[in-house]
Amino acid sequence: DAISLDYTVVGITGDQAGEYTCSVAVELEGSLANQTSTVTVTVYSIDPGSMVPVFAPVNTAVILTCTFDGLSVPANVSWAFNGSPISSNLFVFNETYTELTLDPLMPGDTGDYTCTATNMFGSSVAKTRLNVQVPPDPPTGLNVSNITEDSVSLSWTNGFDGFSELTGAVVWYQADQTKYPG
Numbered sequence: 001d002a003i004s005l006d007y008t009v010v011g012i013t014g015d016q017a018g019e020y021t022c023s024v025a026v027e028l029e030g031s032l033a034n035q036t037s038t039v040t041v042t043v044y045s046i047d048p049g050s051m052v053p054v055f056a057p058v059n060t061a062v063i064l065t066c067t068f069d070g071l072s073v074p075a076n077v078s079w080a081f082n083g084s085p086i087s088s089n090l091f092v093f094n095e096t097y098t099e100l101t102l103d104p105l106m107p108g109d110t111g112d113y114t115c116t117a118t119n120m121f122g123s124s125v126a127k128t129r130l131n132v133q134v135p136p137d138p139p140t141g142l143n144v145s146n147i148t149e150d151s152v153s154l155s156w157t158n159g160f161d162g163f164s165e166l167t168g169a170v171v172w173y174q175a176d177q178t179k180y181p182g
Helices: none
Strands: 018-028 031-041 054-057 062-069 074-082 091-093 098-103 111-119 122-133 140-145 153-157 174-176 180-181
Touching: 054 062, 062 111, 062 122, 074 091, 074 098, 098 111
Parallel strands: 054 122
Antiparallel strands: 018 031, 062 098, 074 111, 091 098, 111 122, 140 153, 174 180
């Protein structure tokens, strides 16, 4: 009768890829019979370090890159924007990476981008956030207080920062119908 043994490894990672050898030794009628079989295990995944949040100015170009880790070539690569598929004619794909080019960037391109690579072993997903930088919105809620003969206090709430650090503010004042920068 034949004996069958199965060995399953679940959750294999890239550092477990390589060549494995299985040897079976059987004593038959006083002599030892050996049988050896070798299998190569490849692990395919998307490098999670390849997708980081991106900040880019409006009307410029950006290339989102998703790299593959492992020796097994993906059979299919797809991109999605906020969960909706992106046409395959907008990205390139080869054995080690895929690139999605957005040119020119528009404010509506701000959102979540997902790269999915699939082969016969399963799928891997990487996500990134693209923030298209635009001019900031004007401040709101201007409040004037502490009015004296030679001073006044102003406060306001900053508007949307346009995905950029606000580095300052310009306050204009007017005296005797002549404008002076403050």
